[in-house]
Amino acid sequence: MTEIRFTIDGRACLAKPGQTIVEAAKANGVYIPVLCHYEGLKPAGSCRICTVRVAGRYMAACTQPVTEGMAVENTAPDLEDMRKSLIEMLFAEGNHLCPSCEKSGNCELQALAYRYRMMVPRFPYLWPVRTVEAGTPLVMLDRNRCVQCLRCVRGVRARDGRKIFASVRRGARVAIEIDRKLAARLSEEEARRAMDICPVGAILRKGTGFAKPIGKRRFDRTPIGADIEKGIGR
Amino acid sequence: MGKPVIATASLAGCFGCHMSLLDIDERILKLVELVEFNKSPIDDIKEFTKPVDIGLIEGGCCNSENVHVLRDFRKNCKVLVSVGECAIMGGLPALRNGIPLKECLEEAYLNSPTIAPEDRLIPNDEDLPIILDKVYPCHEIVKIDAFLPGCPPSADLIWEALTALIEGRPLHLTYDLVKFD
Ligand code: SF4
Numbered sequence: 001m002t003e004i005r006f007t008i009d010g011r012a013c014l015a016k017p018g019q020t021i022v023e024a025a026k027a028n029g030v031y032i033p034v035l036c037h038y039e040g041l042k043p044a045g046s047c048r049i050c051t052v053r054v055a056g057r058y059m060a061a062c063t064q065p066v067t068e069g070m071a072v073e074n075t076a077p078d079l080e081d082m083r084k085s086l087i088e089m090l091f092a093e094g095n096h097l098c099p100s101c102e103k104s105g106n107c108e109l110q111a112l113a114y115r116y117r118m119m120v121p122r123f124p125y126l127w128p129v130r131t132v133e134a135g136t137p138l139v140m141l142d143r144n145r146c147v148q149c150l151r152c153v154r155g156v157r158a159r160d161g162r163k164i165f166a167s168v169r170r171g172a173r174v175a176i177e178i179d180r181k182l183a184a185r186l187s188e189e190e191a192r193r194a195m196d197i198c199p200v201g202a203i204l205r206k207g208t209g210f211a212k213p214i215g216k217r218r219f220d221r222t223p224i225g226a227d228i229e230k231g232i233g234r
Numbered sequence: 235m236g237k238p239v240i241a242t243a244s245l246a247g248c249f250g251c252h253m254s255l256l257d258i259d260e261r262i263l264k265l266v267e268l269v270e271f272n273k274s275p276i277d278d279i280k281e282f283t284k285p286v287d288i289g290l291i292e293g294g295c296c297n298s299e300n301v302h303v304l305r306d307f308r309k310n311c312k313v314l315v316s317v318g319e320c321a322i323m324g325g326l327p328a329l330r331n332g333i334p335l336k337e338c339l340e341e342a343y344l345n346s347p348t349i350a351p352e353d354r355l356i357p358n359d360e361d362l363p364i365i366l367d368k369v370y371p372c373h374e375i376v377k378i379d380a381f382l383p384g385c386p387p388s389a390d391l392i393w394e395a396l397t398a399l400i401e402g403r404p405l406h407l408t409y410d411l412v413k414f415d
């Protein structure tokens with residue numbers, strides 16, 4: 001298989017044909033932040049946290065394949081600030097009360113905010129009124145924390161392949177619905193996976209709250225992306 | 235020049251951030267050497283008696299009294315710092331922001347199972363502060379100069395921020411210091 005040569009912030013990198021910028025960057029030890037992207041799921045390109053710049057054009061690195069000679073800009077200050085503003089926007093447009101959230105410490109949105117040193121969102125809080133769906137035995141859906149990444153829609157299915165989560169309505173009123181009947185048949189394992197697929201605390205496995213103590217959670221000591229960057233200075 | 239002067243207040247908060255300040259342990263002996271406290275629950279000075287260099291605000295604004303105190307701090311403090319999640323984003327008090335105020339008051343004073351039937355009354359005295367429609371973070375009411383997240387922010391974060399402000403050097407916050415919980 002021929003290898004594709006490209007650069008990220010001037011650094012020479014190699015990619016396999018068909019690899020997206022995010023995948024190829026990862027293989028080269030470069031972290032491009034993602035939120036709606038989840039390994040193994042078809043990319044949706046919906047959150048735009050992964051936005052990079054190639055020849056002056058902005059593109060979603062999780063959906064864009066690498067091409068020969070591509071010069072990817074990943075850490076230009078204006079790009080990083082745009083990503084930070086997207087993170088801040090997500091905090092302002094939902095109801096993110098981290099101190100009372102079970103996902104705190106394991107949440108990818110929060111971890112991105114830590115990585116980008118968000119002290120306060122630059123946008124006013126919208127305090128939307130959103131509902132919680134707790135009518136299924138093993139999982140609950142708290143729409144206050146949903147970031148519309150559609151990871152659950154793409155990745156959580158019943159054994160016969162039917163989708164358990166779906167996105168309904170559009171624009172500011174968009175919301176995730178859960179198929180109660182199908183959700184009631186989820187196994188313990190599948191319920192755990194649904195919780196793990198959700199980057200935030202919108203899908204929670206019932207009955208096992210705050211399983212790990214503060215200090216031992218996923219992002220307590222290591223920033224998100226540090227595993228990918230291991231060995232290379234930032 | 236004398237020592238930098240510090241003032242603190244708790245608005246709609248639980249005093250946890252003040253507790254975290256006290257959690258700096260023996261460094262508190264150093265702090266009293268470094269600074270002078272003015273209006274603060276720590277020394278029980280009720281009104282500003284001189285201009286203040288650093289004001290620390292815990293809690294958001296849930297009523298007219300909170301707004302009054304916050305504006306007073308803004309007027310009297312050179313640097314005003316939002317300390318903790320309640321000051322920064324309303325925190326747990328802001329859980330009521332999605333519930334109409336009428337329902338909140340009725341639940342608290344009329345329908346709560348712990349209220350004796352003869353005590354069912356929504357307080358309505360002109361001396362009481364007016365409840366706001368929502369709980370607001372401090373920076374949506376006045377200009378805030380710095381933000382220290384956490385519920386509460388760790389003692390180490392508060393110490394680092396305070397000493398940086400006192401010494402006029404940039405904040406050095408390591409990854410494990412900045413947390414939202
Ligand atoms: S989902 Fe994440 S960002 Fe939102 S409240 Fe929970 S921990 Fe915080």
Ligand code: SF4
Nearest residue numbers: 146147149150152198
């Ligand atoms: S529930 Fe979770 S996984 Fe599903 S769209 Fe919302 S944030 Fe994404």
Ligand code: FES
Nearest residue numbers: 045047048050062
């Ligand atoms: S991670 Fe690429 S658009 Fe969301």
